[in-house]
Amino acid sequence: MSPRPVFADLEVGQELPAQTFVVTRETLIRYAGASGDFNVIHWSQRHALEVGLPDVIAHGNLTMALGARYLTQWAGDPGALSEYGVRFTKPVVVPDTDAGTTVEITGKILELDGDSRVRIDLTVTSEGQKVLTQARAWVHLS
Amino acid sequence: MPLDTGFIGRVYPATQPYVVSRAKIAEFADAAGDDSPAYRDVEAAAALGYPDVIAPPTFATIVTLEAAYAVVHDPALGLDWTRVVHGDQRFVYDRPLRAGDEITVVVTVESIRSMAGNDMIVLRGDVATVQGEHAVTSYTLLVARSAEDSA
Numbered sequence: 083m084s085p086r087p088v089f090a091d092l093e094v095g096q097e098l099p100a101q102t103f104v105v106t107r108e109t110l111i112r113y114a115g116a117s118g119d120f121n122v123i124h125w126s127q128r129h130a131l132e133v134g135l136p137d138v139i140a141h142g143n144l145t146m147a148l149g150a151r152y153l154t155q156w157a158g159d160p161g162a163l164s165e166y167g168v169r170f171t172k173p174v175v176v177p178d179t180d181a182g183t184t185v186e187i188t189g190k191i192l193e194l195d196g197d198s199r200v201r202i203d204l205t206v207t208s209e210g211q212k213v214l215t216q217a218r219a220w221v222h223l224s
Numbered sequence: 225m226p227l228d229t230g231f232i233g234r235v236y237p238a239t240q241p242y243v244v245s246r247a248k249i250a251e252f253a254d255a256a257g258d259d260s261p262a263y264r265d266v267e268a269a270a271a272l273g274y275p276d277v278i279a280p281p282t283f284a285t286i287v288t289l290e291a292a293y294a295v296v297h298d299p300a301l302g303l304d305w306t307r308v309v310h311g312d313q314r315f316v317y318d319r320p321l322r323a324g325d326e327i328t329v330v331v332t333v334e335s336i337r338s339m340a341g342n343d344m345i346v347l348r349g350d351v352a353t354v355q356g357e358h359a360v361t362s363y364t365l366l367v368a369r370s371a372e373d374s375a
Contacts, residue, residue, distance in 0.1 A: 103257065109255070109257070112254065112255040113255040115251070115255070116251045116254070116255035116256075116286075117252070117255070117285060117289075118286055118289075119285075119289065142313070143282055143285045143289070143310075144255075146313060147281075147282045148256060148257075150256075150280060150282050151256055151258045151280070154258075154260065154280075159262070160260045160263060160278060160280060161272065161274060161278050161319070161320035163315070163317055164317050165314070165317065166282075166317075167313065167314025167363070168313055168314070169311065169312045170309075170310055170311060170313070216312070224273075
């Protein structure tokens with residue numbers, strides 16, 4: 083794990099390192115079981131096509147969970163989030179291949195407050211499309 | 225037909241208690257590919273100041289989404305579930321959930337709006353322990369697309 087960020091060293095406008103997350107059909111099956119969200123569009127191509135989707139899509143909350151993973155790994159503390167929200171704008175399409183697809187995440191520091199809290203906006207894309215927008219968090223650095 | 229705005233402010237009864245387990249936390253972290261030791265190792269969690277392994281930030285969806293579904297399936301609300309998509313999700317944390325927490329969700333209808341034939345409903349889910357300690361609040365925007373759009 084990289085060293086934990088020191089609040090006093092951070093600056094507004096600073097970019098956080100980009101990370102790439104692989105999402106395969108297996109990821110979706112695991113997430114369905116873990117979350118209890120068994121909506122068929124996340125595992126059945128037949129059902130996904132029936133409702134007009136290009137293929138099986140990832141759970142929005144899984145993509146959101148990857149964003150949380152990105153933020154908490156940067157913070158070095160999985161309990162550091164004081165607020166985290168996203169808008170589900172476009173689906174993450176997951177083909178039935180070994181490689182699956184990828185989700186790319188970058189972050190930028192937008193604000194620092196007097197309580198050691200950092201506001202970070204995320205850019206979350208898959209296949210060049212923004213899949214989450216208004217992905218914002220407040221991270222508390224102790 | 226637009227949703228009945230009389231539902232705004234309605235508070236639903238608390239869900240049945242859900243016990244957060246170490247095994248479920250590890251399963252959820254595995255599913256998101258997150259290898260943080262604070263999700264699996266009590267000592268690693270203790271080093272960060274937590275009394276037991278903590279749950280990943282979006283773990284609360286396990287209980288809040290189910291609680292939200294129960295509300296949108298309320299026949300009195302009249303929402304066509306087949307046209308509903310999850311628009312936004314936001315969490316505000318007092319503290320991370322952790323193994324051993326026995327939690328319930330109280331859902332409140334925060335707002336109902338209609339825009340261009342789409343019904344938009346925001347459900348707030350307050351997640352607290354059965355002892356009354358508040359842990360996280362979930363805000364879920366559900367959008368029921370107009371019947372014309374989905375054709």
